[in-house]
Amino acid sequence: MNKMRMLFSKKGRAVYISHLDLMHTMQRAISRAGFSLKYSEGYNPHPQISIALPLSVGMSSICEIMDLRLNEEVSFDDFRKRLNAVLPEGIHIEDVYTSEEKSSGIKWLRVKGEYEYDSRDVSVVLPQLEDFFERDSITVQKKSKRGITDADIRPMIREIGFSCDSDGLVIMEAVISASEPTLNPELITAALRTLNPGIAPDFAAYERIEIYRPDMTVFR
Amino acid sequence: MDKRLKRILPKVQKPSRYTGGEYNQIIKDKSSVDLRVAFCFPDTYEIGMSNLGMSILYQTMNSLDFVWCERVFAPWGDMYAEMKEAGIPLYALESGDDVKEFDVLAFSIGYEMAYTTVLDMLDMSGIPLRSENRDDLLPVVVAGGSACVNAEPMAPFIDMFLIGEGEEMDNEVLCLLHTAKLEGWGKKQFLTEAAKIQGVYVPSLYDVEYNGDGTVRTYTPHEGVPQKVLKRIVEDLDSSPYPVNPIVPSTEVVHDRVSLELFRGCVRGCRFCQAGYIYRPIRSKKPDTLIRQGIEAVQNTGHEEISLLSLSTSDYRPLSYICDGLLDYCESRSVGLALPSLRADNFSVEIMEKIQKVRKSGLTFAVEGGSQRLRDAINKNVTEEDVLNTCALAFSGGWNTVKLYYMLGLPTETDDDIVGIAEMSEKILHCWRVNAKNKNRGVRITVSTSCFIPKPHSPFQWEAQISQEEYLRRVNLLRSSIKAKNVVYNWHDAETSVIEAALSRGDRRMADVIEEVFRSGGRLDAWTDYFRYERWNEAFRKCGLDRDFYASRERNVSEVLPWDVIDVGVRKSLLIREKERAYRSELSPDCRRNCSACGAAALLKGSKCDE
Known part of the structure; x- marks a missing residue:
């Protein structure tokens, strides 16, 4: 081939x-x-x-x-x-x-985030993070070709959860919209920084874990 | 990777230039090597990774199994600020280790405007700037590269200079240092011993005295050290190391291609050209070596272009042959061939047509002077007829852009010569009207001028640079002389040229000025983004040195010059003769028609110049 x-x-x-x-x-x-x-x-x-x-x-x-x-x-x-x-x-x-199968058929994306907190007790932050994503809408400013616009990123997050790892890092795992609309995971950190800076990490690194079709089966 | 680094990399432009990890980088086990070399290029990654010399010496030094040589570049302003704020010292790309831990810092200094960046890189590493403030044997701070043919402005900062070509010399020095480190020598003992290697210049072993008028009176070498340091060359380029496995940058760099060096030296002897004198004698690579190395390098890198490098590519005798040989391989694989530095003659157009079947880039001519008289004075063997004939051929072959490079302020230049530049552009325009195949596409003629900088070891090394005001007057004269709207005129600012002129012919006292500029924030001065003319002028004033004494003073040929301690192999009497001929607008034949017995052939032991 x-x-x-x-x-x-x-x-x-x-x-x-x-x-x-x-x-x-x-x-x-x-x-x-x-x-x-x-x-x-x-x-x-x-x-x-x-x-x-x-x-x-x-x-x-x-x-x-x-x-x-x-x-x-x-x-x-x-x-x-x-x-x-x-x-x-x-x-x-x-x-x-x-x-x-056309790659435009990728709809969902599983991402993992490692959140570093320099001077906060992770066990205190963890429930607050979970609370934060309970809300119905999370509006952040998004840079687009037309300039800065407001976007509600909550509907683009299908599921999100937080845990703690042995190194004292907060591990975030989420399934987010990969296309139409695309959610850059950096916007999740940006949302925390603007809406609840107290629980925003000092540094966040993201990793893509898996890609899915609209029905959440794995895309290949 | 350093945690602090991880946090700042996402914030800076083009972070992959700060990470290493590229294909073909050399990784060794640091516990199994005895000497770690930080090969420092005092400019950005994009510039340094385009440098063939660096690529050659990276592999040469790493061929020693007791050495691990890694790359270090100067960070751009955004990364510099982030590193400072996070307290991250300068690190080497391969291992990520701090430069301070290394045994050798080896700087490649190709141009004077990089001087402040050398100091910046020492400082970012946490290493004292001046040699006298570094008492221990390690780290040794060495420097080489073409700017070191006048080493004096940087002499107080550098422990030893390696003058000339490094392929053999660098490893001899590293072998000596290996012994010195294992046997626990002191710094002075090592430097004194190293000074016996041909090409090694240890400035601390020479005392300088000055005359009352500021000129140099004498250079006195310490006992056992040569009076003059004779530059080093590699005699046989075919057997000397060439990197067929160069590092492939993962991001775009300036010259993103395979570079093949056809020959070293130049047969032309243009009197303004430092390179034409300091790289003598002429040594060529055999065409079959080049074809083989070119193909291997393309296979090992995946590059889409091969560039044939030399000071004057048309003078490589088997040029046609290697173009054919490389094209045989390249054409079917969509690999392009680029030939910078072609002369303005018919042969060049034939070659250009051969290599540019797909895309026709513009033609570029370095005409340098606006009249035949002036071109004769500088020994630039290009006639108006050559240029017009070449243009005629090119225009009829479909080319429609021409770039012409000139210098203003060359010795003996008059206003007539400057008006001559405009006249020549008109003639080229006329030539296009007569010869162009398709006039609908229009024509674009670009004239560029820069301010002439007299350079050490060239026949114009004694000349005065014209003042900035005079340069601008000449620029305006040319501007008002160019009338055609198809001719675009660009001129370079003279401010950098004035400082470069002062630095390139500076003596050891210039080091204070360089340090002062660095202390007041100067770095990456080769970039207009960072160069501040006023900062340099202020530093001259503060240090009590007269910029114009260095830049725009005509020297007497009997004066002791700061770079006389370096012998590039060309006799001073030849430079004097060439200078005198310039004032009579008298040409000197090229080396092939009539050897001028410049003296450089004596550097060869078993072969002849331009064999």
Whole structure:
């Protein structure tokens, strides 16, 4: 097959590679692995490679989807092994397969957040965090192309829960809307900061855990 | 990764330039190496990662198994502020370890405006700026790169300079340091021993005396140290290390491509050009070596472009052959070939047509001077006829943008020469009207001027730089002479040029000015975003030094120059002769037509210059 989908993870130092740079990094890696990407026909040919949901800089993920087409027929297993051998630190191809399902069918996203509190007792903060998300609407300011607009992010959060880990970090886990509308998890921290700064973490790092179809089955 | 770093990275622009982790980076086990080298580039990641010299020496130093060499760059302003606020010292990209823990800080200084950034990087590492304030053997602070052919302005900060090409010299120094570290030598003992290696300049082993008028009287070397430091070269480029596995940045850098170096040195002898003198003698790589290395590097990096580098690419004899050889491989794989530094001749157009089948970029000519008389005076072997013929060919071949570079303030320049720049642009415009295939697309001729900076070790090293006021007068003269609306004129500001002129011919006392600028907030001065002219002028005043004494004073050829302690292999008598010829507007033939016996060939032991 020459048309394929890749499931990959982006962790560690690689989380700072931007979406655009990641596309370029992948193209170069594919070329290093000895494969050649198919280019579109037309006046301004571009390589046939696309990433389903662009990931914000600083966020890690174990469920990224990339679709691509090669000029040659390859074995998926061989492709995955050779590509993994030439990727920069932190990027790893988990699976290569074929799928006809359009990536626009990703509706929900499971995210995990690590909340760091420098000078607050986590056991006090925890119930307050849970209370906060009991409300019916959470309105935050969102930067869009048209400028700053108000958005209610509560309907974009399907489920959310908090726990404490052994390092004293608060672990947030949520299922949020991945498309139409898209909720950037950073907005959850932003909401805390504006609406209840007392329980806002001093630092939050997010990770994508899983992607789902509208019916909450896992998307592949 | 450092927790504090994790918190600030999401806040800064392009954070991946501060993390390391790129493909082909070299990771070693730090407990199994004896020497850790922080290879410091005093500019941003994007500039440093584009530097071929750095890429070569990174691999060369890491080829020693007792050494782990890592990269360090200067953070941009936003990251700098965040690091300061969070109390994060400067760290190396590969390991993330503090630079302060390293045994060697090796700076690559390619241009004078990077001086303040060197101090900034020492300071961000928590290392005292001045050599005299660092008593221990480690860390050793070394510097190399083309700006070090006049090492004096930075002499008080640097323990030792490595003059010339580093491929062999750097590792000799590291081997000596290895012994010194294991045997517990003192700093003085190590530096005295290192000064015996050809190319090593230890400024603390030379005493300088000045005359009453501020000029240098004498340089006195300590016992056992050479009177002059002879630059080091690599004799055989084919067998010298070339990185076919260079690091592939995960973010965009300035030169995001494979760089192949065709040859070192230049046969042309343009009198304003420092590079044309300090990189002699001419040594070429064999075409088959280049083709092999180019293909291997593309395979190992996935880069989409190969750039052929040299000071004058048209002078590489088998140019056509290697273009064909590389294109054989590249064309089917959509890998492009780029050839900067082509001369304005017909051959260049043929080559350009060969390599630019898909996309036609613009033509660029470094004409430098506006009249034939002036071009003869600077020994720039480009005639108006050359330029017009090349343009005619290019216009008829479909090109429609031309860029022309000139310098204002070259020795002997008159107003007629400046008006000549405008006249030449008119002629090129006319040439387009006559030759253009498709006039509907229009034409764009861009004229750029910069202010000439006299550089050490060139025939113009004794010349005065024109004042800023005079430069602006000449800019205005040219502006009013250019009438055609298809000709766009850009001129560079003279402020940086004045400071660069003062720094490039400075002596050791200049170090006070550099430190003062740094102390008052100067860093990344090569960037107009950060350069502050007034800060430099204020520093000169505070330190009691006269900027114009360095920038715009004509030197007598008998004067002892601060950089006379460095011997780049070219005889001073040749530079004097070239200077005199310039004043008679007399050309000197290029090295291939008539060897000028400049002396650089003596650096070669088993081969001949330009073999």
